[in-house]
Amino acid sequence: MISGKRWAASLALLVLSSAGPVRAQLVVFDPNNYAQNVLTAARELQQINNQILALQNQAQMLINQSRNLVNLPYSSLLQLQQSIQRTQDLLKQAQRLAYDVQQIEQAFKTIYAPAAAGTSAADLADNARSRWQTSVAALQDALKLQAGVVGNLDAIKSQSAALVAASQGAAGALAVTQAGNQILAMQAQQLADLTAVVAAQGRAQSLTMAERAAAKDQAREQLRRFLTQGQGDQSSNVRMFH
Incomplete structure (x- = not known):
């Protein structure tokens, strides 16, 4: 009986020794x-x-x-350049005495110069006729330029409407700035047209006044010749106006 208990204890020890160490796994919550x-x-x-x-x-x-950075989809640059070019072309078409300093100086040394004592009656008449033709041509040039500037108003109106519409639908600051710059360019073109009209009117008025002054001086010379003793009035064939 004792031997049986010893054998059971030995078997238990053998099993425990062969099983190896037992690891315990515990879950800890922190x-x-x-x-x-x-x-x-x-x-x-x-x-x-x-x-x-x-x-x-x-x-x-x-x-x-x-x-x-999106550009303005509309540009009025071409139309503005065309309007300015039309005005410049009309200025270049100035008849007879044009907008040239040398021509003006030469004219006032000849046909607008004071009537000299040695100038013939035919030359005096030719100078008077030339001055009259120049004054008429200047008035015609001024009227033509005024008509051209008025013709530009229709283009300016359509450009203004297009620029306002484009600026209102602009996507960004660059487009708005470009629209503003084009509007300023349009205003500059209108100012240039106004300057051209003023210059043409001033030219016509100045030539008319110069013609009157020269006519008075010529009349004074002709009266002096008429009243000069021994010279009297000499008839001659003169063609004043055509």
Whole structure:
């Protein structure tokens, strides 16, 4: 009986020794550590959200910049250049005494010069006729230029309407600025037309006044010759106007 108990104890020891060490696995929950991990994850998520928002803002800024760089779809430059060219062409068509300093100086040394004692009656008549023709031509030039400037008003009206419509539908700052610059260029063109008209009218008035002054001087010389003793009035064939 005793020997049987010993044999059972020996068998139990043998089983335990052959089974090897037993490892215990226990799960431990730490509330503080868990809360810290949750806070860390929340902060990282907030940082990610901030980065996404920053990227969205940068993308929107780039979109706005691209819109600001869009050109105005309408340009009135060609029409403005054509209007200015028409006015310049009319100025270049000035008849007889044009807008040239050397021509003006030469004219006032000849046909507008004071009547000299040695000038023949035929030359005096020719000078008077030339001055009259120059005055008439200047008046005609002024009227033609006025008509050309008035003709430009229709083009300016249509350009203004197109520029206003284009600026109102502009996508960005560049287009609005371009519209404003074109409107300023249009105003400059109108000012140039007004300057040309004033110059043409002033030219016509100045030539008319010069013609009157020269006519008075010529009349004085002719009267002097008529009243000079021994010279008297000599008849001659003179063609004043054609």
